Amino acid sequence: MSCAVTDGVAISCLCCAVHNCPLPLPSSHACFCIPHAHLEYVCIFPGCNAPTQLDMQTSEQEEEEEEEDEEDEENKVQVKVQDKQEQLQPKYKGLHFGRCRMHNKQFVVCPCSIVLAWATFYGSEGMFSVAPFLMSILPTCKAMPEVLFFDNNCTLGQYLIGRPEAKHFKETVLVVDVFHYKTKHADNNVYCSTHCNLASFPELYDLASETWTFNSSACKQTNTWICKYQGQLQEMSAIQFEFFLDEVIKARNEAIVEGLEH
Ligand SMILES: [Zn+2]
Ligand SMILES: [Zn+2]
Ligand SMILES: [Zn+2]
Incomplete structure (x- = not known):
């Protein structure tokens, strides 16, 4: 049985202020x-x-x-002290x-912690970004894992209903990590509890060892690891940022493969 885990991590560098624009900035001062x-x-x-x-x-x-x-403000008789904080907020929320920052990096990780793919989401981690990303790196139904963990799988599953992309996901079970499910997904969400709850898939539980078959926290572990570089990544240009990430991820993947072989 094959499995992959996808998740977004909030590391970013500066990017064009036009929503979803992937083009690099000409200088670090440019918007x-x-x-x-x-x-x-x-x-x-x-x-x-x-x-x-x-x-x-x-x-x-x-x-x-x-x-x-x-x-108008001056005409008010009295301004309460606690309102002061509110007045300091920017007017145009x-x-x-x-300058703008890209929204997040999206990773697809194997349960053994090898990073399969990563992409930059400029505007948001919405399903219209996640679904095409997964389809681009796992381009056929066969290439798709049989089990895909994603904290937002209930949204992804519902997004796919009635869409042509649904065909691509038809052999894949979209589940939510058990810890995340218990804390963040409401029991009264019928779609979530019937489609994304690991407990509905006994084949993903190993009775002998009393553990879940797959390490669904592989992506969270990768995110924690990559966040250590946040300080360095902060002020990089997009080209430096992408290059740096590519290099550290590849080096980590190689180290993991080496560790698995010995
Ligand atoms: Zn632009
Ligand atoms: Zn104007
Ligand atoms: Zn859910």
């Missing part, structure tokens, strides 16, 4: 890649395409609105002020 460089001078407020003011990321219009807000 945009070269094809998107013109956006540096367009207001970042959604729906506003006005030019920005000097050394700002918003246009005159947002400036005026902000002034009005401030006047969810907008990208300054």
